[in-house]
Each structure stands twice: as C-alpha cells, then as structure tokens.
Amino acid sequence: MQNKIIKFSEDTSFISCGSAVGKCEHEGPIGDCFDIHDKTDQFGMKTWEKAESEMQRLALNTALAKVGYSEHDIDVLFAGDLLNQCVGSSYGLLDFDIPYFGLYGACSTAIEGIMLSAMVCSAGYFDRCAAVTSSHNSSAERQYRTPIEYGGQRSPTAQWTVTGSGAFVIGKGNGVRVSEALPGIAIEKGINDASNMGAAMAPAALDTLLRYFRISGKSAADFDLILTGDLGWEGGSILCELAQANGYDIKKKYNDCGMIIYDREAQDMHAGGSGCGCSAVVLASYIIPKLSRGELSDILVIGTGAMMSPSSILQGESIPAIGHLIRLQKPKGEI
Amino acid sequence: MQNKIIKFSEDTSFISCGSAVGKCEHEGPIGDCFDIHDKTDQFGMKTWEKAESEMQRLALNTALAKVGYSEHDIDVLFAGDLLNQCVGSSYGLLDFDIPYFGLYGACSTAIEGIMLSAMVCSAGYFDRCAAVTSSHNSSAERQYRTPIEYGGQRSPTAQWTVTGSGAFVIGKGNGVRVSEALPGIAIEKGINDASNMGAAMAPAALDTLLRYFRISGKSAADFDLILTGDLGWEGGSILCELAQANGYDIKKKYNDCGMIIYDREAQDMHAGGSGCGCSAVVLASYIIPKLSRGELSDILVIGTGAMMSPSSILQGESIPAIGHLIRLQKPKGEI
Numbered sequence: 245m246q247n248k249i250i251k252f253s254e255d256t257s258f259i260s261c262g263s264a265v266g267k268c269e270h271e272g273p274i275g276d277c278f279d280i281h282d283k284t285d286q287f288g289m290k291t292w293e294k295a296e297s298e299m300q301r302l303a304l305n306t307a308l309a310k311v312g313y314s315e316h317d318i319d320v321l322f323a324g325d326l327l328n329q330c331v332g333s334s335y336g337l338l339d340f341d342i343p344y345f346g347l348y349g350a351c352s353t354a355i356e357g358i359m360l361s362a363m364v365c366s367a368g369y370f371d372r373c374a375a376v377t378s379s380h381n382s383s384a385e386r387q388y389r390t391p392i393e394y395g396g397q398r399s400p401t402a403q404w405t406v407t408g409s410g411a412f413v414i415g416k417g418n419g420v421r422v423s424e425a426l427p428g429i430a431i432e433k434g435i436n437d438a439s440n441m442g443a444a445m446a447p448a449a450l451d452t453l454l455r456y457f458r459i460s461g462k463s464a465a466d467f468d469l470i471l472t473g474d475l476g477w478e479g480g481s482i483l484c485e486l487a488q489a490n491g492y493d494i495k496k497k498y499n500d501c502g503m504i505i506y507d508r509e510a511q512d513m514h515a516g517g518s519g520c521g522c523s524a525v526v527l528a529s530y531i532i533p534k535l536s537r538g539e540l541s542d543i544l545v546i547g548t549g550a551m552m553s554p555s556s557i558l559q560g561e562s563i564p565a566i567g568h569l570i571r572l573q574k575p576k577g578e579i
Numbered sequence: 580m581q582n583k584i585i586k587f588s589e590d591t592s593f594i595s596c597g598s599a600v601g602k603c604e605h606e607g608p609i610g611d612c613f614d615i616h617d618k619t620d621q622f623g624m625k626t627w628e629k630a631e632s633e634m635q636r637l638a639l640n641t642a643l644a645k646v647g648y649s650e651h652d653i654d655v656l657f658a659g660d661l662l663n664q665c666v667g668s669s670y671g672l673l674d675f676d677i678p679y680f681g682l683y684g685a686c687s688t689a690i691e692g693i694m695l696s697a698m699v700c701s702a703g704y705f706d707r708c709a710a711v712t713s714s715h716n717s718s719a720e721r722q723y724r725t726p727i728e729y730g731g732q733r734s735p736t737a738q739w740t741v742t743g744s745g746a747f748v749i750g751k752g753n754g755v756r757v758s759e760a761l762p763g764i765a766i767e768k769g770i771n772d773a774s775n776m777g778a779a780m781a782p783a784a785l786d787t788l789l790r791y792f793r794i795s796g797k798s799a800a801d802f803d804l805i806l807t808g809d810l811g812w813e814g815g816s817i818l819c820e821l822a823q824a825n826g827y828d829i830k831k832k833y834n835d836c837g838m839i840i841y842d843r844e845a846q847d848m849h850a851g852g853s854g855c856g857c858s859a860v861v862l863a864s865y866i867i868p869k870l871s872r873g874e875l876s877d878i879l880v881i882g883t884g885a886m887m888s889p890s891s892i893l894q895g896e897s898i899p900a901i902g903h904l905i906r907l908q909k910p911k912g913e914i
Contacts, residue, residue: 245653245676245678246705293891329683329886331890334765337765344901346683346886348682364702367699426678427678428678428679430672551664555628564669564670
C-alpha cells in the first residue's frame with residue numbers, strides 16, 4: 245500500500261448539486277436548504293423502495309436542471325444505496341441513458357462516488373460525471389430492522405436513517421474544488437451491536453483521518469471543518485476522544501452530517517441521522533453551498549460506512565466499517 | 580455522454596490472477612485450471628456466506644502468492660459480490676490492510692472492477708490494484724430463491740450460480756493487456772422473469788457491443804473471441820440473434836463464461852452458469868492464461884449483470900441489466 249494522498253487537477257470541481265428529502269429532514273435545522281421535499285415521504289410512489297428510486301431521479305434531474313444540462317452532458321454515473329442489490333439506484337437512474345458504475349460503500353457511498361468521479365474526471369477519461377446516492381427511512385427500517393408498522397422500540401444509540409437523495413455533477417470547472425482524496429481501509433473493532441453503528445464506524449473514520457494527518461503533516465488547525473458522514477452524536481464523540489488519545493485535538497473543528505441534519509432536542513432522532521442519503525444531502529445542499537459562498541474555505545469530509553448485513557449480524561459477526569476521505573476547497577480566485 | 584472508448588497505457592496489464600471454486604465447477608470441463616477447489620463447497624466454514632468470504636480471501640491470497648506479493652504491494656481493492664450489502668467482500672477481504680472500494684454491478688462486477696482498476700492504474704493514481712469478486716450457489720439460492728433444502732424445481736431457462744471467486748492483480752507490467760474499456764448503460768426491456776436472466780441481460784450486452792463496434796469501426800472479424808460473462812445458452816443465443824438483426828454476425832466468434840464452465844450434457848445446469856464468480860474464475864484461470872500463452876491474441880469481454888432484487892421482482896418491476904466491455908490483448912512482443 246502506498247502512503248500517498250491522491251491530488252486532483254486544480255479545476256476538478258462540483259459543477260452542480262441536487263437534493264430531495266422527506267418530512268423529518270425538511271423539518272430539521274437545515275430543512276430550507278434542500279431542493280425538493282415531500283411531506284408524505286412517498287414521492288407519488290406505491291412502495292417505499294420506489295419512492296427511494298424516485299428521489300434519486302429527482303435529485304439528479306434537479307442537479308442537471310440547475311446548470312441547464314441534459315443526460316447527454318453526463319458521461320458516466322457512479323451510484324449506490326443501502327437497498328439489497330442497490331435497486332434504489334438501478335431503478336432510479338434507469339431513465340438516464342448514461343453509462344453506470346454501481347457502488348456499494350454502505351453510508352460512505354456518496355464520498356466513494358465523489359472520489360471516483362474526481363479521479364476519472366481529473367485523469368481525463370470523462371468530462372463530467374454524476375455521483376448519486378440515497379436512503380429512505382421506511383425502506384431501510386423494513387429491510388434492516390422491522391417494518392415501521394411493527395413500532396419497535398429503538399435503542400438510544402440507534403441512528404435514524406435519513407430519507408433523502410443527493411446528486412453531484414463533477415467535472416472541470418471553477419466551482420468548489422475536490423482537491424484531494426484518501427480511500428479508507430475496512431476496519432473491524434469487535435462491535436456487533438447493529439443499533440450502535442456510530443461506535444462501529446468511529447475507528448474507521450479515525451484510521452483514515454490519522455493516515456491523512458501523518459502523510460500530509462497537517463492537523464485540525466489547517467482546516468475550517470472536519471466533517472464525518474454519519475457517526476451521529478454517539479460515534480462523533482467516540483471519534484473525538486480517539487483522536488485526542490492519538491494526539492490530535494479535533495473537537496473544535498468537528499461536525500457530522502448526522503448531527504447537522506436533525507435537531508437533537510426538538511426531533512426525537514436518538515443518536516442522529518445516518519444512511520447513504522445523510523452525507524449526500526447535507527453536502528449537496530448545505531456544505532458545498534457554504535464553500536461556494538466562501539463561508540468555509542478548506543475542509544475534510546470523511547464518508548463513513550458500516551458494511552454488515554442483517555444476515556452477518558445474525559450469524560454473530562462483528563461490523564466492518566470504512567471511512568473515505570476527501571478534501572474540499574472553496575473556488576479558486578474570487579467570491 | 581461522450582461516444583468514446585477509453586484507452587489505457589500499453590503497460591496496463593494483469594500481473595497475476597487467482598481462483599477458488601466449488602465442487603461442480605471443479606467437475607466441469609475446465610475444472611483442472613482453477614487454483615483451489617473444495618468438494619464440500621464449505622471451505623472449512625460454518626455458513627455458506629462465510630464460505631463465500633473465505634473463497635475471496637483464498638483467491639486474492641493465491642493471486643498475491645503467485646508473484647511473491649504481500650498485501651503491502653497492493654494499493655487499493657475493488658470488490659463486490661451478490662450477497663445483500665456485499666458482505667462476501669467486506670468480510671472476506673477484511674484481513675487485508677488495503678484501501679477498499681466496494682462495487683455492486685451484479686454479475687458484471689468482475690469486469691467493472693477490472694475496468695476501474697485499469698483506469699486508476701493507467702492514470703497513475705495507484706501502482707497496483709486488485710479486483711476481487713465471488714458468488715456461492717448455496718448463499719445465492721437462499722437469498723434470491725429458496726434454501727437448497729427446500730428442493731425447489733428449477734426452470735429450464737434458469738442458470739446455476741457459480742460457486743467461485745476470482746482475483747485479479749492489475750498494474751503496469753508486460754502481461755496480458757487491458758487495452759480498452761467501454762462502460763455499460765443500464766437497460767430494461769420488460770423481462771420480469773427472474774428465472775430467465777439471460778433474456779434480461781442479452782439486450783444490455785448487445786447495446787454495449789454495438790456501441791463499441793460503431794465507435795471503433797471494428798466488427799467480430801477483428802477479434803479472436805467475443806466473450807460474455809454469464810448469458811448462458813439462453814441469453815447467448817438471444818445475443819447472437821439480436822446482433823445478426825443489427826447487421827453483425829458474431830456467432831462464430833462468440834462464447835460465454837456460463838457456457839464454458841459447465842458441461843451442458845454431463846452436468847444438469849440448465850441454461851449455464853451465472854453469478855459474480857462465473858466470469859471471474861473463467862477469466863482468471865482459463866481465458867487470461869490463454870492470452871498469456873498466445874493462444875488468443877485480441878478479445879472482447881462483456882461482463883453482464885442483472886440489477887434487480889427479490890423485492891423489486893415481487894413488486895412487479897422488470898429487470899434492469901448492464902454490460903461492461905473490456906478489450907484484452909496478449910502481451911506485447913514476446914511469447
């Protein structure tokens with residue numbers, strides 16, 4: 245393994261972003277930022293799975309529409325979600341006549357897609373890529389846990405799967421830059437409680453962050469924000485403690501998309517948001533616009549994912565997790 | 580969408596391959612080619628899912644051992660499988676301390692992984708990548724259909740999920756070349772019979788093949804072999820007929836990994852082999868060695884995948900499919 249941070253050409257940047265979310269996300273602290281929302285979470289569809297696919301279609305269409313693009317302007321799609329066999333993406337994006345790479349990185353898929361898009365665009369294989377991901381609370385509940393009608397009691401460390409889809413159009417331009425990437429290594433530290441994903445994922449986020457700091461010689465002081473995908477309040481505090489124990493104080497710079505998207509007091513979301521859609525919609529509609537306006541200038545984002553399945557948990561396996569890191573910077577020159 | 584075939588540097592090539600298979604695959608016509616086999620299909624594990632993970636570990640270890648590599652020599656993994664949440668890969672490769680990109684391309688995953696590995700190596704992001712995939716008949720039967728103990732009757736058009744895992748180490752070298760790639764577009768033509776994947780996937784393979792022929796100006800006459808991943812006898816004959824109807828006679832050059840791996844007469848495999856492991860083990864242990872020895876010199880491989888889930892089929896959806904194309908050439912110079 246080479247100890248190398250991948251660096252992209254200076255013009256590798258976000259051309260456009262789009263998001264679609266459900267009721268709870270719209271009612272949260274950044275609810276007004278999202279492009280599209282549906283208070284029924286159904287998006288006009290008969291099943292939760294089809295609703296999830298429809299969100300992906302809407303998110304990508306919105307991202308394209310913002311810059312006047314059609315499907316012909318996108319050379320390749322990187323997409324994935326949490327549904328078995330990633331059908332949220334395969335059905336949701338079927339209408340688009342665009343070459344398709346399916347990804348599975350659990351909740352890290354948004355960052356995995358952005359990272360791969362930046363690689364293939366910066367290398368010149370494609371002019372413009374789109375990275376799309378989604379999750380839906382109701383499709384996730386019945387697949388991973390129990391149908392929502394069952395009304396199961398949730399553990400305090402459990403997170404709430406975000407109903408949302410984010411789409412990112414990436415290519416050469418002068419927008420918010422994807423400047424560096426460091427892919428994550430799958431890590432498993434003995435956590436086998438599927439109601440405590442934050443604890444399972446925090447060591448993976450730490451591993452990538454420490455590798456980044458060690459290779460680059462940088463620390464939290466060099467960045468405006470160190471943002472994780474969906475560790476939530478439980479996993480986020482574990483990450484900060486583990487970083488401290490390793491000699492890096494990140495607490496003042498740290499935040500998490502799963503903490504940003506819901507109001508801890510007013511909304512009863514337990515340990516915070518999670519799911520493929522969580523980091524996707526927060527990045528697409530809240531963080532990247534802040535970079536674009538110059539309110540943030542240089543940040544690290546670590547997409548976190550827990551790569552177990554209901555079967556592997558029932559078979560007594562621990563939870564492998566991963567953290568993919570990208571560095572985002574405000575547009576060059578201007579504001 | 581750009582109408583462009585991706586071309587890789589002349590030294591982008593396979594450094595090593597490894598395979599592990601089960602009983603039926605070892606008893607098939609190319610059974611002696613595979614590196615490792617287990618007549619119990621269990622690989623010493625207590626569950627079929629863990630057996631599948633173990634095959635991935637063995638296949639990658641074998642590929643590394645052949646060239647004296649350790650995990651430190653591999654910069655990044657591209658891996659995926661058919662199990663829900665791709666746990667075959669996330670658990671199987673957890674022992675390797677290597678950055679990990681999870682993929683889901685259904686049965687096209689082996690080719691998707693080779694394609695992405697070639698892209699990132701040819702572009703210079705990484706020196707050496709490994710692409711790993713697997714499928715296991717018994718884990719697939721109980722997840723997609725019924726547990727094998729149920730003894731369900733199979734349809735004549737149904738394919739047999741291959742028990743096997745293939746691993747490919749890709750980087751700069753003078754081995755069998757990955758010279759070109761053309762990613763597939765997801766296509767859905769109204770087939771909703773999950774026992775006839777060949778029919779669902781043939782139009783996707785056709786779409787990519789026709790795009791390749793049209794862009795390159797080439798035809799079947801320019802290649803020694805046009806190989807699909809797992810259309811089987813049913814899907815393979817549909818592809819040849821559809822190609823003929825579009826003005827391309829590919830029949831004499833055509834073969835399919837799902838047809839190669841089993842003996843149609845002696846083994847009762849109905850429409851042939853399928854699964855992420857099918858194209859992976861046939862390529863790793865039969866086709867790439869033939870290119871290496873100069874028995875084949877220039878071939879097209881189309882990895883085919885059907886991207887539905889049991890839920891999407893129950894909800895009445897048709898089957899979206901994809902075909903990713905790579906061109907492989909014998910080593911430059913030599914033999």
